[in-house]
Amino acid sequence: MNRYFEKNVGLLYAMLKRCELCPRKCRIDRTAGETGFCGLPADIVMDCCLAHHGEEPPLSGTRGAGTIFLSSCNLKCIYCQNYQISHKVQGEQLTAAGLARIMLDLQDRGCHNVEPVTPTPQTPGTMEALLMARKDGLTVPFVYNCSGYENPDVVELLDGMVDIYLPDFKYGQNEDGRMFSGVEDYVENCVASIREMVRQVGDEGRLIMDGNGIAEKGVIIRHLVLPGRMENSFGVLDLMKKHISLQASVGIMSQYTPIPALRTHPLLGRRVTRREYESVVNYALDMGFENLFIQDVDDRSFSPDFERDTPFNFESG
Numbered sequence: 001m002n003r004y005f006e007k008n009v010g011l012l013y014a015m016l017k018r019c020e021l022c023p024r025k026c027r028i029d030r031t032a033g034e035t036g037f038c039g040l041p042a043d044i045v046m047d048c049c050l051a052h053h054g055e056e057p058p059l060s061g062t063r064g065a066g067t068i069f070l071s072s073c074n075l076k077c078i079y080c081q082n083y084q085i086s087h088k089v090q091g092e093q094l095t096a097a098g099l100a101r102i103m104l105d106l107q108d109r110g111c112h113n114v115e116p117v118t119p120t121p122q123t124p125g126t127m128e129a130l131l132m133a134r135k136d137g138l139t140v141p142f143v144y145n146c147s148g149y150e151n152p153d154v155v156e157l158l159d160g161m162v163d164i165y166l167p168d169f170k171y172g173q174n175e176d177g178r179m180f181s182g183v184e185d186y187v188e189n190c191v192a193s194i195r196e197m198v199r200q201v202g203d204e205g206r207l208i209m210d211g212n213g214i215a216e217k218g219v220i221i222r223h224l225v226l227p228g229r230m231e232n233s234f235g236v237l238d239l240m241k242k243h244i245s246l247q248a249s250v251g252i253m254s255q256y257t258p259i260p261a262l263r264t265h266p267l268l269g270r271r272v273t274r275r276e277y278e279s280v281v282n283y284a285l286d287m288g289f290e291n292l293f294i295q296d297v298d299d300r301s302f303s304p305d306f307e308r309d310t311p312f313n314f315e316s317g
């Protein structure tokens with residue numbers, strides 16, 4: 001099995017020469033110092049890592065998810081709640097061996113898993129690091145936390161290496177993907193990629209947990225409800241039911257907060273109302289989704305501040 005994984009990691013590295021790691025398909029040679037939309041070099045760039053207590057309970061458990069915030073992103077939504085690190089390239093440049101040590105350190109600190117965010121443009125180094133860490137004793141689940149704007153051919157190469165997929169499903173209509181993320185083809189790439197994720201973990205993507213309620217395997221699909229974009233949210237749920245699975249867990253998130261640059265935006269300049277959020281949750285329940293993670297709608301802000309040593313209000317650092 002290791003040979004198979006190593007071969008696939010080799011194929012991922014080969015993609016850097018004409019980068020098609022995500023659907024933007026910039027086709028530039030990152031190994032020769034060229035950069036595409038994400039701006040990332042061929043090496044791994046990490047902003048920070050921490051024990052994260054704000055993920056879904058089966059991921060955060062009591063000791064936190066081992067979250068590794070990688071720098072930049074291939075989607076760069078205009079409202080990104082992590083914009084401080086996703087809209088630019090900054091942080092520590094790492095080798096795969098260096099990232100493997102970080103994974104092992106997070107395990108030693110008691111984290112229930114290791115969870116790179118967003119690995120998509122840095123998949124080759126991230127997966128090589130995973131294989132190295134597995135050889136050196138990493139046993140906790142590997143969580144692939146991504147935006148859903150994935151190249152399905154790349155997701156295929158991850159088969160067997162990822163224990164838990166944690167993709168966003170942001171848009172049920174490409175109009176919203178165009179307005180808020182500048183892509184024309186979010187829906188088709190997201191649907192095909194999540195279908196492949198569900199196929200890989202089996203059992204229709206059901207979340208498998210240990211006796212303490214800690215996730216071991218499966219898929220959690222996240223959807224951030226955007227203000228006034230209910231049709232977009234309903235579209236996401238329609239597509240999930242039709243093309244993916246009713247069994248996968250779905251996290252419907254109410255926490256959207258306008259970032260400073262969007263405070264006067266005509267559509268995205270406010271938070272989601274309780275009525276809007278509940279209409280999406282009720283729609284999901286009516287459609288037969290049973291495994292839902294839902295949130296309160298209140299005035300609290302869960303937005304991280306990556307300028308601080310502890311970006312989240314609820315993490316232990």
Ligand code: SF4
Nearest residue numbers: 019022026036038121
């Ligand atoms: S990973 Fe970066 S360089 Fe590669 S296709 Fe996507 S945006 Fe372009």
